[in-house]
Amino acid sequence: MSSTYIARLNQLTQQKKTAALVGLDPRFDQLPEEIVKKAKANHSDPNEMVAAAFEEFCKRLIDVVAPLVPAVKPQAAFYEEWGPAGSRTLCRVIQYARKQGLLVICDGKRNDIGSTATAYAHAYLAGSDPEASPWGADALTVNPYMGSDTLEPFIKVAKERGAGLYVLVRTSNPGSGRFQNLEADGKPIYEHVAAEVEAFASQAELSEGYSSIGAVVGATYPAELEALRTQMPHVPFLVPGYGSQGGTSADVASAFDTGGLGALINSSRGINFAYNKPVYQEKFGPDQWEEAVHQATLDMIDDLATHTPVKALG
Amino acid sequence: MSSTYIARLNQLTQQKKTAALVGLDPRFDQLPEEIVKKAKANHSDPNEMVAAAFEEFCKRLIDVVAPLVPAVKPQAAFYEEWGPAGSRTLCRVIQYARKQGLLVICDGKRNDIGSTATAYAHAYLAGSDPEASPWGADALTVNPYMGSDTLEPFIKVAKERGAGLYVLVRTSNPGSGRFQNLEADGKPIYEHVAAEVEAFASQAELSEGYSSIGAVVGATYPAELEALRTQMPHVPFLVPGYGSQGGTSADVASAFDTGGLGALINSSRGINFAYNKPVYQEKFGPDQWEEAVHQATLDMIDDLATHTPVKALG
Numbered sequence: 340m341s342s343t344y345i346a347r348l349n350q351l352t353q354q355k356k357t358a359a360l361v362g363l364d365p366r367f368d369q370l371p372e373e374i375v376k377k378a379k380a381n382h383s384d385p386n387e388m389v390a391a392a393f394e395e396f397c398k399r400l401i402d403v404v405a406p407l408v409p410a411v412k413p414q415a416a417f418y419e420e421w422g423p424a425g426s427r428t429l430c431r432v433i434q435y436a437r438k439q440g441l442l443v444i445c446d447g448k449r450n451d452i453g454s455t456a457t458a459y460a461h462a463y464l465a466g467s468d469p470e471a472s473p474w475g476a477d478a479l480t481v482n483p484y485m486g487s488d489t490l491e492p493f494i495k496v497a498k499e500r501g502a503g504l505y506v507l508v509r510t511s512n513p514g515s516g517r518f519q520n521l522e523a524d525g526k527p528i529y530e531h532v533a534a535e536v537e538a539f540a541s542q543a544e545l546s547e548g549y550s551s552i553g554a555v556v557g558a559t560y561p562a563e564l565e566a567l568r569t570q571m572p573h574v575p576f577l578v579p580g581y582g583s584q585g586g587t588s589a590d591v592a593s594a595f596d597t598g599g600l601g602a603l604i605n606s607s608r609g610i611n612f613a614y615n616k617p618v619y620q621e622k623f624g625p626d627q628w629e630e631a632v633h634q635a636t637l638d639m640i641d642d643l644a645t646h647t648p649v650k651a652l653g
Numbered sequence: 654m655s656s657t658y659i660a661r662l663n664q665l666t667q668q669k670k671t672a673a674l675v676g677l678d679p680r681f682d683q684l685p686e687e688i689v690k691k692a693k694a695n696h697s698d699p700n701e702m703v704a705a706a707f708e709e710f711c712k713r714l715i716d717v718v719a720p721l722v723p724a725v726k727p728q729a730a731f732y733e734e735w736g737p738a739g740s741r742t743l744c745r746v747i748q749y750a751r752k753q754g755l756l757v758i759c760d761g762k763r764n765d766i767g768s769t770a771t772a773y774a775h776a777y778l779a780g781s782d783p784e785a786s787p788w789g790a791d792a793l794t795v796n797p798y799m800g801s802d803t804l805e806p807f808i809k810v811a812k813e814r815g816a817g818l819y820v821l822v823r824t825s826n827p828g829s830g831r832f833q834n835l836e837a838d839g840k841p842i843y844e845h846v847a848a849e850v851e852a853f854a855s856q857a858e859l860s861e862g863y864s865s866i867g868a869v870v871g872a873t874y875p876a877e878l879e880a881l882r883t884q885m886p887h888v889p890f891l892v893p894g895y896g897s898q899g900g901t902s903a904d905v906a907s908a909f910d911t912g913g914l915g916a917l918i919n920s921s922r923g924i925n926f927a928y929n930k931p932v933y934q935e936k937f938g939p940d941q942w943e944e945a946v947h948q949a950t951l952d953m954i955d956d957l958a959t960h961t962p963v964k965a966l967g
Contacts, residue, residue, distance in 0.1 A: 451730055452826035473735060484798040523835035
């Protein structure tokens with residue numbers, strides 16, 4: 340489909356009736372044993388072995404969640420940790436997820452100056468045509484520290500390709516305030532970043548009032564999340580920190596408009612490795628890890644729905 | 654050799670008698686024709702073709718500069734632009750450069766929260782043992798926006814492995830001041846970052862007064878560079894912006910101590926594609942691109958030496 344990222348996101352969010360975003364964060368020491376066994380039998384090189392295990396795990400996970408959610412978010416670090424073999428798996432996982440009808444946000448938190456930023460944008464942002472870039476993602480997370488002129492090349496490529504961006508504004512980690520909360524001209528740095536992102540977003544093509552230029556705003560600071568929603572009316576949010584990091588559905592409710600649009604709420608560990616969590620462990624054995632993923636995704640969707648109803652499409 | 658990053662860097666800087674750092678930033682449209690021709694003859698897949706051309710170009714470039722400089726800095730974006738094939742070439746280029754006795758700083762500007770930062774550190778930081786990580790770099794550039802707690806996992810892994818870090822403090826791009834120059838508590842944000850980096854550095858193992866925890870400080874803001882040198886006495890600098898971006902050897906002189914240590918000055922385009930520059934074009938034809946690289950590197954070393962003599966080892 341040829342369209343803007345935000346139009347595709349809004350459509351899929353309404354079709355699936357949820358803003359749940361599933362992180363694809365494979366960790367070798369938490370993989371189901373059957374997958375590890377098979378990978379070990381087929382590969383002697385340790386990086387190739389892990390990469391093969393990740394590929395099978397992620398593809399089967401995608402098969403489970405594809406009918407349920409609009410989008411997935413692979414975290415680049417967990418793939419790059421295993422070298423070029425891991426990077427190749429990241430690429431295959433992105434392409435497989437898109438084939439299953441999911442939007443893919445590559446969580447790479449990239450940035451650099453001028454033409455280097457353009458190279459990153461060309462690498463990751465495929466947008467409406469999955470073949471437009473080698474990695475093939477619909478959207479990419481980017482870091483603003485180097486300045487607005489380093490965001491512009493990403494915005495230009497995203498616009499050309501119908502791709503999306505999520506700029507780090509207020510992150511979910513305990514120490515995120517160290518620099519983000521420093522006050523300049525009467526407001527914290529993250530609000531300066533927010534103002535810049537809103538300025539870019541308000542000039543871009545909108546769908547349901549939102550642009551394809553988004554912001555990362557953590558669930559772990561609900562008061563700031565609420566204030567940022569007001570300050571960035573045209574900016575779709577990517578909200579990490581729900582679940583394992585402590586954010587609740589009540590904490591993230593303010594990210595949404597009355598139609599249930601305006602944000603994606605991410606859960607990674609809580610879904611990927613649900614079969615290891617006490618609440619699912621009793622019901623699902625280790626060989627039923629996909630059933631645990633399925634149940635954990637449904638439970639997240641239900642939990643979010645108590646605060647954020649998404650209207651049916653049309 | 655088992656040692657800290659900074660000990661290896663100081664030793665090589667003194668041996669080579671220069672702080673020149675050669676960026677490895679291949680761009681397909683600027684490659685010598687002979688390399689492109691050969692790659693096209695051998696590869697039908699466009700990404701594989703470019704990756705093969707990059708690999709040959711970078712390896713031959715490394716052969717030229719290895720006897721002359723202490724370190725090289727591949728820019729990850731230019732490799733990732735060509736997908737997994739490009740990432741594989743990045744890995745091979747890093748490993749080849751180390752085999753030729755060079756230190757390798759991977760310019761990835763990575764960062765993320767907690768365990769994700771650890772994954773990036775495990776991926777890129779090999780330190781004193783090139784086989785300790787799949788990508789195998791001596792050092793990595795990292796972005797501080799997410800807070801000091803996201804730098805700590807990198808510092809921990811760097812310490813364990815004898816690897817180095819360069820934290821973005823004041824970048825060389827025209828718009829770097831947009832957030833970095835905002836004033837909080839009477840000083841710009843980049844000085845808050847600088848204070849944090851100096852605090853980490855002063856607690857780390859030192860060599861010639863410097864730690865393995867460095868800072869990226871652009872050559873294009875010489876007054877700020879000079880002030881930051883005073884504020885970060887234990888922090889080795891990685892200085893981009895010399896040459897093509899406009900910084901001169903006089904601009905970067907304040908980064909060094911009287912022994913010529915304390916900084917690496919990077920040049921990428923000016924050396925990689927010297928054969929396309931008017932000053933070298935007349936003397937060296939397109940088939941003499943390696944001679945142009947050689948001459949441009951010698952010229953940079955001479956230029957830096959006018960302001961920053963490096964004492965001979967011992």
